[in-house]
Structure formats: structure tokens, C-alpha cells
Amino acid sequence: MEQRKGRRLVLFPMPLQGHINPMLQLAQILHSKGFSITVIHTNFNSPNASNYPHFTFHPIPDRLDQSDPAMPSNIGSLLSHLTTMCEGPFEDCLRKLMLDETDEPIGCLVSDALFHFTQGVSERLRIPRIVLRTGGACSFHVFAAFPFLKEKGYLPVQDSKLEDPIMELAPLKVKDLPVINTSDPEKLYQLATSMVNSAKNCAGLIFNTFEDLEQSSLDKLRYEFLIPIFPIGPFHKFCPPSLSSLIAHDETCISWLDRQEPGSVIYVSFGSIAAIEQPEYEEIAWGLRNSGRPFLWVIRPSSVDGVDGLNPGLEERGCIVKWAPQVEVLSHPSVGAFWTHCGWNSTLESISEGVPMICMPCFADQKVNSRFVCDVWQVGVELERSNGLERGKIQRAIRRLFDEKEGEEIRDRMLHLKEKASLCLKQGGSTFQSIGGLADHILSLESLTFSARESTV
Structure with missing residues (x-):
């Protein structure tokens, strides 16, 4: 680890699995460059501090009713609540950290892009803010285009126009726009706009991606944002995501994979939030069974109404677990395909491990990711869910x-993409250079930080 004394970074993750993982992986990367790491986090989905003895953790109240079983899956309401309720407690915590003379000065704040209010906090406390966008550059570019899309009538999405192409954002169609089903689409639009506008005013933007994968989207963002942008992924190649998992892994699936033929297994996982209906479960089960191929299927508790994930009929041909060590699974030689919801972490992990995808996006940026996987990078096949899943379509995919x-x-x-993902990490590769550039950029912000420490609070 490089030695850079007196450089403390404060990180603030969004408390969802797909956001906590990359933020804590980024923390490990920055720590390896010699920075001290402090993590401010909500009580909801708080990380396991014992896995990171070299970090300092500070919880803040979030006023969430964690006894409500619908709360984690109602993404729109959850995001709205967190961005409303966390600003005051976050600012209070950050101010106290600034006043703590026994600790190192704060070099900068690194916050999740969805916590747009942290830009105002950083300006009031005069601490430079760098943003981590946990999704891909391709979907973030679409979020940045929301005002244009609204002006042109693409938003809000209309059912009658779902198949219409968006010529200005080819190859996207209206159905690919990163929206969430909600009774208040205007609130979603405002959240996306606030996320983008606050990012434009920050001191830098970090992506868990690599240059060769998303160069076109990254170039467009660099032109529009006029701030330093650092693609330093794939993050999971630097540290295991299992450390930050909110669900315990079932390691027995690895020994099951060991008994399968090379390249034969279909790995099925729809992430930590996406849910399927009972009829969809039945069609997936029959589609997998009729395919004649072994499968490893992750079924989270309560992710399917009325199904506990332990179907004995299915286990005759496959293996069903409540959660799996995904990177270890994808890198296993027996895995030949990944049936995925196309969350960005899953997409990037699949590309990095060289596993082709069956894409069934559910909401938000997953739809953009799926379109890029199938039509731009051409490393997967699309499985339409909007018109209903059917076992025959599953078998054909x-x-x-x-x-x-x-x-x-x-x-x-x-x-070919897997090779590029590997090369970017080596000395002289794009990610290797971008990590060095990020560390230098953070150090260049020190004069603003230290002058702020004298004039604030």
C-alpha cells in the first residue's frame, strides 16, 4: 500500500446491495493508494464493519420502518425517503468529523450519485465532492438526457410507443428507458435530474467500468459534463464483493458446480431486489427443466410469492440456493451462460468472466444495460418479459x-471483451492509469479542503 499520510476520505454509500458493493470495493482501491477511509452509512442495510477493520464506520439515522416487508422492494419510495431524511443527519455527522482534531483532515467526500443532496452539504462545508455512479456510463448518459426526452415526448413512457426507436439515443427504444413503475413519474424525473445536475457540479465522477467497454458513452459524458471522469473498473477484480454482501452466501453450490461438465450450466440470478410472479416462476422452472441443461438458480427468500426456493422437483436437474457467491460462480469452468436481470454489477462481472448472457431486465438502468449487451456489444440474447414469460421462449433463448x-x-x-477487461487492469492499461489519475486528482483538491477546514464550523 502506498503511504499518503494525512489524506482521509469520507465515503457515503446508498444502502442497497448493488450500491454498497461497489462503494466498499472503491474504498478498498483507494485504501490501497494510501488513503484513510471513513464510511458514513444509514442504519438500514448497514455494512458489517468487522469485515473492514482498516476502515472507520459512522452510522446515521434514516427513519425507515425496517419491519415493513415491502419497504426494500418499493424502490421509488425508498429513494425518495432516503434523499429527504438523510441530509440533516449526514451533514451533522460530517461536520463532527471535520471538528475531530484527533483524526486526519478530510481530503474529500465520495458519495453515491443518487445522494444528490450531498453536493449542497459539500459546498456548505467546503469539502470537495467526488461522485461514484454505480451504474454504467451508458445508462447515466440516458439519465442526463431526461430533459431532452421529456421535451420530445418520450417521457413519461406511453404504452402505445414502447417499440418506437429513439433515434437520438440509438439503439434504444422507448421501452428501454431507465424508469421505475411508480404512481408519481414526475418525482422519479426530478430525482434523476437532481442526480445528474449535482454530478455536473462535483469535483469528479467515478464509474465502475473500463474504457474499451464504454468509450463512446464516456466520451459523450466528458463532452457534456466538463469534469474529470474516471473509469476504474471492474471493481470486483481488486477485492471480493462477498465482504459487503448483505445476504449470506451458500457455498455448497460450488461443490455442485464441480460435478458438472465444462460450459454446461445455466446460472440464473435476478439480483438482490427484482422479484418475479408465481406464473413467471412456473414458466422459468419448466423452461429450465425442458432445456435439458443443468442449472444453478438463486431464489431469494420472498422473491417469489408462495415459493421458498426449495422445490424438490427442480433440484433433480439443478441446484437452487438462496444466495450465491456470484463472481466465484461466473468464473467457474462449468458455467456456460448467465440468465440475469442485467443490473450493472452483474453485467460487468459476467463480461469480466467471459460468460454470455440471457437478458431479462426488470426496471431502471437494467433495460439500458440489456440493450447494450444484446445490440451494441452483442454478447447476449434478449428474453422479453413485458408480454409474459413462456417456457417455449425460454427454451429457444x-x-x-x-x-x-x-x-x-x-x-x-x-x-474478446473478457481479454480487454483483463488488459485494462495491467500496468499501462486504461484502468491502471485512471486509478493513478484519480489518486492524483484527490491530492490536488487538498488546498481547497484545508482552507475550508479553517473557515468552516
Whole structure:
């Protein structure tokens, strides 16, 4: 680890699995560059501090009713609540940290992009703010285009126009726009706009991606934002995401994978939030069973109404677990395809490990990610969910990947991307250089930070 004394960074993650993982992985990367790490976090989904003895953790109240079983899955309401209720407690905590003379001065704040209110806090306390966007650059560019999309009538999304192409954002269609089903779409629009505007005013923007994968989207953002942008992924290659998992891993699936033929297994996981209906569960079960291929299926508790994830009929051909060590699974030689919701972490992990995808996006940026996987990078096949899942469609998607020439071509392209993901991490690679640039950039902010320490509070 490099020695850079007197450089403390404060990180503030959004308390969802797909956001906590990359933020704490980023913390590990920055710590390896010699920075001291302090994490401010909500009581809801608080990280396990014992996994990070070299970090300092400070909880803040969030006023969430954690006994409400619908609360974690109602993303729109959860985001609205957190961005409203956390500003005061966060500012109070950060101010106390600034006054703590026994600790190192704060070099800068690194916050999740969705916590847009932290820009105002950083300006009031005169602490430079750098933003981590945990999604891809491709979807963030679409969020940045929301005012234009609204002006042109693409937003709010209308059912009659779902298949219409968005010529200005090719190859996206209206159905691919990163929205969430909500009774108040205007509030969602305001959240996205606030996220983008606050990011434009910050001191830098970090992405868990790499240059060769999203160069076009990154170049567009650099042109529009006029701030330093640092693509320093894939994060999971620097540290295991299992440390920050909010759900215990079932390691027995690895020994099951050890008994399967190379490249034969379909790995199925829809992430930590997305849920499916009972009829969808039945069609997925029959589609997997009829495919004739072994499968590893992650079914979280309560993710399917009336199903506990321990279906004995299914386990005759496959393995069902409540949560899996995903990176270890994707890197296993027996895994030949990943049926995914296309969350960004899952997408990037699949690309990094060279596993072709069956894409079934559920909401928000997953739809953009899926379109890029299938139509831009061409390393996966799309499985439409909007018109209902059907076991025959599932079998055809599996057949396309495993048995047809299209699948062979997809695998070749995926192996090429995997190689690029590996090369970017090596000395001289784009991510290697970008990490060094980020560390230097943080150090360049020190004069503003230290003068602020004397004039604030």
C-alpha cells in the first residue's frame, strides 16, 4: 500500500446491495493508494464493519420502518425517503468529523450519485465532492438526457410507443428507458435530474467500468459534463464483493458446480431486489427443466410469492440456493451462460468472466444495460418479459446460446471483451492509469479542503 499520510476520505454509500458493493470495493482501491477511509452509512442495510477493520464506520439515522416487508422492494419510495431524511443527519455527522482534531483532515467526500443532496452539504462545508455512479456510463448518459426526452415526448413512457426507436439515443427504444413503475413519474424525473445536475457540479465522477467497454458513452459524458471522469473498473477484480454482501452466501453450490461438465450450466440470478410472479416462476422452472441443461438458480427468500426456493422437483436437474457467491460462480469452468436481470454489477462481472448472457431486465438502468449487451456489444440474447414469460421462449433463448451458430459467435465476442477487461487492469492499461489519475486528482483538491477546514464550523 502506498503511504499518503494525512489524506482521509469520507465515503457515503446508498444502502442497497448493488450500491454498497461497489462503494466498499472503491474504498478498498483507494485504501490501497494510501488513503484513510471513513464510511458514513444509514442504519438500514448497514455494512458489517468487522469485515473492514482498516476502515472507520459512522452510522446515521434514516427513519425507515425496517419491519415493513415491502419497504426494500418499493424502490421509488425508498429513494425518495432516503434523499429527504438523510441530509440533516449526514451533514451533522460530517461536520463532527471535520471538528475531530484527533483524526486526519478530510481530503474529500465520495458519495453515491443518487445522494444528490450531498453536493449542497459539500459546498456548505467546503469539502470537495467526488461522485461514484454505480451504474454504467451508458445508462447515466440516458439519465442526463431526461430533459431532452421529456421535451420530445418520450417521457413519461406511453404504452402505445414502447417499440418506437429513439433515434437520438440509438439503439434504444422507448421501452428501454431507465424508469421505475411508480404512481408519481414526475418525482422519479426530478430525482434523476437532481442526480445528474449535482454530478455536473462535483469535483469528479467515478464509474465502475473500463474504457474499451464504454468509450463512446464516456466520451459523450466528458463532452457534456466538463469534469474529470474516471473509469476504474471492474471493481470486483481488486477485492471480493462477498465482504459487503448483505445476504449470506451458500457455498455448497460450488461443490455442485464441480460435478458438472465444462460450459454446461445455466446460472440464473435476478439480483438482490427484482422479484418475479408465481406464473413467471412456473414458466422459468419448466423452461429450465425442458432445456435439458443443468442449472444453478438463486431464489431469494420472498422473491417469489408462495415459493421458498426449495422445490424438490427442480433440484433433480439443478441446484437452487438462496444466495450465491456470484463472481466465484461466473468464473467457474462449468458455467456456460448467465440468465440475469442485467443490473450493472452483474453485467460487468459476467463480461469480466467471459460468460454470455440471457437478458431479462426488470426496471431502471437494467433495460439500458440489456440493450447494450444484446445490440451494441452483442454478447447476449434478449428474453422479453413485458408480454409474459413462456417456457417455449425460454427454451429457444437457451438453445440460441448453447446450440446455434449465433451462440458460438456471441461466445467469441465475449471472450474478446473478457481479454480487454483483463488488459485494462495491467500496468499501462486504461484502468491502471485512471486509478493513478484519480489518486492524483484527490491530492490536488487538498488546498481547497484545508482552507475550508479553517473557515468552516
